[in-house]
Amino acid sequence: MLIAHISDFHVFADRPETSLVRLDAAHVARKIVADLAAFIPAIDAVMFTGDLTDGGSADDYALLRDILAPLKMPVLVVPGNHDRRAGLRAAFATDFPFGAGPTLDYEKWVRGIRVLALDTVKEGHVEGALTDPQLDWLAARLGRPVPELTLILMHHPAFPSCVDSLDAMALRAGRKEFGALIAGYDGPLRILAGHIHRPFQALWQGKFCATGGSPVFQHELQLVPGADEPGATKEPYRYFLHKIDGPGAVTIHSRYVEL
Numbered sequence: 001m002l003i004a005h006i007s008d009f010h011v012f013a014d015r016p017e018t019s020l021v022r023l024d025a026a027h028v029a030r031k032i033v034a035d036l037a038a039f040i041p042a043i044d045a046v047m048f049t050g051d052l053t054d055g056g057s058a059d060d061y062a063l064l065r066d067i068l069a070p071l072k073m074p075v076l077v078v079p080g081n082h083d084r085r086a087g088l089r090a091a092f093a094t095d096f097p098f099g100a101g102p103t104l105d106y107e108k109w110v111r112g113i114r115v116l117a118l119d120t121v122k123e124g125h126v127e128g129a130l131t132d133p134q135l136d137w138l139a140a141r142l143g144r145p146v147p148e149l150t151l152i153l154m155h156h157p158a159f160p161s162c163v164d165s166l167d168a169m170a171l172r173a174g175r176k177e178f179g180a181l182i183a184g185y186d187g188p189l190r191i192l193a194g195h196i197h198r199p200f201q202a203l204w205q206g207k208f209c210a211t212g213g214s215p216v217f218q219h220e221l222q223l224v225p226g227a228d229e230p231g232a233t234k235e236p237y238r239y240f241l242h243k244i245d246g247p248g249a250v251t252i253h254s255r256y257v258e259l
């Protein structure tokens with residue numbers, strides 16, 4: 001079982017909303033998709049942790065669907081703060097069992113892995129949030145431990161990057177309650193996120209967590225407490241491949257793509 005983790009493509013059809021985003025974001029995304037599609041052995045599923053688009057228009061999502069079309073394996077997505085719920089819901093309505101509520105959360109089994117996709121978007125804000133109904137939804141599912149791997153997808157990390165300026169705009173409301181649910185889960189569980197535009201891994205609440213970086217810009221490493229938001233770095237982009245041979249046996253590689 002081979003799972004790819006990608007994030008923060010910020011694809012746009014017209015012009016970018018975000019100043020740092022590469023103007024050739026769509027071209028870059030197609031290169032990564034081509035690499036994912038051609039990888040041998042075949043990748044079984046792709047986890048895409050938000051900021052799929054940079055503006056969330058219908059045209060942005062139409063372009064994104066076209067870019068993702070070469071991927072024949074399941075591609076599971078969550079929204080990021082640059083997405084728009086209405087556009088994403090319309091673009092992926094037949095792919096995921098979105099609930100009737102305002103947020104785009106869903107549970108989906110993929111090749112023997114339970115994926116819990118969480119919508120951490122707080123509309124109009126860069127930072128993320130989980131509402132009480134979402135925490136109740138998650139508690140109901142984590143209250144039923146399964147022996148198979150549970151994979152949580154969320155855009156805003158709940159776990160710290162230790163880059164203070166970026167953690168200040170990560171998951172805020174609901175973070176403590178979310179942490180208690182994760183700490184109390186008695187089964188194999190991993191969390192994949194995005195948003196930080198810099199890949200890192202963490203052990204948080206006793207669980208493995210990771211962010212996926214971004215191909216359109218990445219932040220330089222800034223670990224000085226209280227420092228300003230870091231600038232962009234030219235460190236090369238990599239996506240991540242998780243080789244899963246059972247819930248307790250996972251090997252993770254990064255894969256360089258020349259962009």
Ligand SMILES: [Fe+2]
Nearest residue numbers: 008051080195
């Ligand atoms: Fe992003």
